Amino acid sequence: MLGLLSESEAREVEQVVAAYPEIKSELNAMEDALTQYAVAKGIPMPADLPGRIIRRLETLDKDVPPGSTTPPQTDSGSGPILPILGFLLITALAGAIYFWFQTDELQENLNTTQTELQQLQVNCDQIQDSLEQIVLSLAVLRSEGNQTFIMRGLPDKNPGAVANVYYNTQAQQAFLDIRELPPPPAGQQYQLWGIGASGVPQSMDVFNIPQGDGINFIPVPYLADVSVFAVSLEPAGGSPSPTDVHMISG
Structure with missing residues (x-):
């Protein structure tokens, strides 16, 4: 802790500690308390701070003759002022260290606030994505020339499954809307799959089921002259032709 003072202040504290063992004990207690506080809070104290304190105190133990009880005098000869000055310096030292810990706690609070702001930004981005999806959905539903094909699950596969295909020949666009x-x-x-006049199913790509309960229109490849849509369950990556049909429009 003495390393946090100026050289002149440190010398005065050393003189007081040498003459008054109770002040030395107080310094030791302050160091122990601050070390325990730093460990509990996870605050990194300066690496050389405890060593500086110990070396200072060990030096004082060697410099003070055994049994010496005469307090050092100031230049003016007024003995009692030195312990008072030592007390004031120790108080100032404690205040400086308290300010150091307070500054560290403020930094922790700032870090917490920054983390909360980052999470808030993520939430805002998610809301923005949802709004964009809603706008897209409304645009698709309102598009002139739009046709809606409702696919339902086969009784022996997924009887409760429902999905819509929005198919627009004018815009040459198609969207898949998973309902269940x-x-x-x-x-x-x-x-x-899309099936036209030839009756041969043509792949419109594999798809993943969107997460969440919001509106999610999945853009799918557009195929001309499709009159029937179907969904099959295939190995990951898809198949050249359907092998296990679960849904079909009609």
């Missing part, structure tokens, strides 16, 4: 569909088993994916 259980997650696929591990290692498998759902795949969307």
Whole structure:
């Protein structure tokens, strides 16, 4: 702790400590308390601070003759002022260290606030994404020339499954809207198919079920002249042709 004072202040404290063992004990107690506080709070104290204190006190033990009880005099010869000055210096030292800990706690509070602001930014980004999805959904539903195909689960596969395909020949766009569909088993994916006049299913890509309960329109590849849509359960990555149909429009 003495290392936090100026050289002149440190010398005066050393003189007081040499003459008054109770002040030396107080310094030791202050060091112990501050060390315990720093450990409890996880505050990194200066690496050389305890060593400086110990070396100072060990030096004082060697310099003061055994049995010496005469307090050092000041230049003016007024003996009692030195312990008072020592008390004031120790008080100032305690205040400086208290300020150091307070500054560290303020830094911790600042770090916590920054973390909360970052989380708030993430939440705002998620809300922004949801709003953009809603705007897209409304635009799709209001588009001129839009057709809606409702796919339902097959009775022996997913009887409660429901999904819509919004198909627009004018804009040449298609969107998939999952209403109710259980997650696929591990290692498998759902795949969307479009069937035209030829009757041959054409892949419109595999898709993942969106997370959350919000509106999620999934853009899918556009195929011309499609009149029927279907969903099959395939190995991850999809198949050239459907092998396990779970949903179909009609």
